Each structure stands twice: as structure tokens, then as C-alpha cells.
Amino acid sequence: xxxxxxxxxxxxxxxxxxxxxxxxxxxxxxxxxxxxxxxxxxxxxxxxxxxxxxxxxxxxxxxxxxxxxxxxxxxxxxxxxxxxxxxxxxxxxxxxxxxxxxxxxxxxxxxxxx
Amino acid sequence: xxxxxxxxxxxxxxxxxxxxxxxxxxxxxxxxxxxxxxxxxxxxxxxxxxxxxxxxxxxxxxxxxxxxxxxxxxxxxxxxxxxxxxxxxxxxxxxxxxxxxxxxxxxxxxxxxxxxx
Numbered sequence: 729x730x731x732x733x734x735x736x737x738x739x740x741x742x743x744x745x746x747x748x749x750x751x752x753x754x755x756x757x758x759x760x761x762x763x764x765x766x767x768x769x770x771x772x773x774x775x776x777x778x779x780x781x782x783x784x785x786x787x788x789x790x791x792x793x794x795x796x797x798x799x800x801x802x803x804x805x806x807x808x809x810x811x812x813x814x815x816x817x818x819x820x821x822x823x824x825x826x827x828x829x830x831x832x833x834x835x836x837x838x839x840x841x842x
Numbered sequence: 843x844x845x846x847x848x849x850x851x852x853x854x855x856x857x858x859x860x861x862x863x864x865x866x867x868x869x870x871x872x873x874x875x876x877x878x879x880x881x882x883x884x885x886x887x888x889x890x891x892x893x894x895x896x897x898x899x900x901x902x903x904x905x906x907x908x909x910x911x912x913x914x915x916x917x918x919x920x921x922x923x924x925x926x927x928x929x930x931x932x933x934x935x936x937x938x939x940x941x942x943x944x945x946x947x948x949x950x951x952x953x954x955x956x957x958x959x
Contacts, residue, residue: 764950771935771952772886818885822948827891829876830937830948834885 730755732821734833741809742841749804749836751793751819761802762820762830763793772818778802789813809840844870844940848951855926856959863921863954865892865936871916872938876948877909880933892919926958 731754741747753759763775776787783795793804802819816837820830845868855861865875873894878886890911891899898911908930910922919938923930935953939946 762948769955772950774950777947816883826946827874827939829888829891831888832878832886835883837883 730821730823730831732819732831732833734817734819734836736836737834738837738839740839740841743811744808747806747809747813747838747840749817749819749838751802751804751833752800753802753819753821754800755821755823758824760822760824761793761795762822763787763791763802763804764818764820764832766816766818766835775804775817809838811840811842814838814840844868844938844947844949846936846938846949846951848934848936848954850954851952852955852957854957854959857927858925860922860924861926861956863923863934863936863956865919865921865938865951867917867938867940867949870938870940872919872940873916875913875919875936875938877911877919877921878935878937880935880953882933886935889921894919923956926956928958931956931958 733752761778764772775791776785778785778795786792791806816835818835819833822828822830847866849864875892877889880886889904892911892913894913913919933953937948937950939948941947
């Protein structure tokens with residue numbers, strides 16, 4: 729069975745500092761990995777995904793994530809955080825099969841202080 | 843990218859009544875759609891997979907008779923919460939995959955906030 733772990737309920741950083749939001753996964757076969765962001769009372773916004781290819785994936789709003797197969801991790805990073813990055817972040821995984829749904833981690837609240 | 847819409851965006855209903863939520867893929871066809879439920883400040887939990895032309899597949903613990911799913915066409919899936927109770931109050935989000943089998947992208951609707959009084 730697929731699963732995703734986001735070990736931190738909350739991450740706090742100061743504006744301008746680098747940020748990391750952690751994610752580890754478990755899936756049989758090759759994983760498809762995703763990061764989404766959710767602002768209060770809003771739907772999900774896609775940030776980036778890893779399907780295959782380069783382990784470092786660049787996405788929207790300056791975010792990037794590194795796929796590490798040996799550590800089964802897909803941590804989200806940004807070199808310089810903005811206050812507007814404050815939101816709820818979800819890591820998700822699915823198997824490489826047609827008709828399978830994304831399974832989400834519990835989410836990590838990112839708080840960026842000015 | 844592809845667009846998925848949901849209607850209504852917000853609904854308030856009385857306990858015991860039924861509520862229907864629509865999920866539409868606007869510019870692509872979706873033989874499969876997914877329904878998620880999200881409680882405040884919590885993760886999205888997969889409720890069921892909606893399949894066009896066949897019965898939905900429900901996740902363990904989700905009551906089939908309470909959450910009726912109908913995939914009426916290649917662009918429309920509906921979720922009906924029957925005999926709603928306050929504990930059914932939640933944020934319901936649908937999604938639809940678009941693209942080649944295996945490598946498809948999953949597009950999410952904006953969600954429906956259900957409040958049962």
C-alpha cells in the first residue's frame with residue numbers, strides 16, 4: 729500500500745531564509761511524487777512533480793524538490809522564503825498505474841515571519 | 843492545464859436532508875474521478891473512485907449508502923450525501939486524471955464546503 733509521511737506539523741522560518749518541508753514515501757514500484765499548496769478555504773494548487781528524470785525538480789513560485797530514492801524522500805525546498813509562502817503544504821504519491829488516486833500526507837503548515 | 847469545476851462551492855443544509863455535489867471536467871473527458879474529504883487543518887482522505895459506466899469503488903470505512911456516487915457521463919460525477927448529519931460537515935474535493943495511462947496529471951476542483959446544521 730502507498731503511504732506518505734510528513735513528519736513536521738509545522739515549519740517556521742524567517743523571511744529570506746531557506747526553507748525545507750520534509751516528505752518520505754512508501755510505494756511499490758516506481759513512485760510518482762507531488763507537492764501541493766493550500767491556502768485557507770481554498771482548493772489545492774499544484775507546485776511540482778517527479779515522474780522520472782532529474783532528481784531535482786523545479787516548480788512554481790521558486791520551489792524545488794529533490795527525489796532521493798535510497799532515502800525514499802522528496803523534500804520541498806526554497807532558497808529564500810517569502811511571507812506569502814505561509815500556507816499548508818501537502819506531499820502526495822501514487823503508483824505508476826492507470827486509475828490510481830493520489831495519496832496525501834497529513835500536511836505541514838509553513839509559517840514565514842517578516 | 844485542464845480544469846475541474848465543482849458546484850456548489852458552499853452549501854448549508856439541515857440535518858436529515860440530502861445534498862448533491864457536482865464535479866465536472868471542463869475541457870477533457872474523465873472516465874475516472876476521485877472524491878476526497880478534508881477536515882479542518884487535516885489531510886485529504888480519499889473517499890472513493892468514481893468510474894463512468896460502472897459502480898464506484900469506495901475506500902475502507904466509507905459508507906456506500908451514505909455517500910452515493912454517480913458518474914453520469916465522461917465529464918460529470920456527482921456525490922450525494924444522504925441524510926446528512928453535522929459530522930458530515932467537511933470540505934469535499936474532487937479530482938480527475940488527464941493524460942496517458944500511468945503518467946497522467948490529476949487535476950483538482952476548488953472544493954465544496956458542506957455545513958450541516
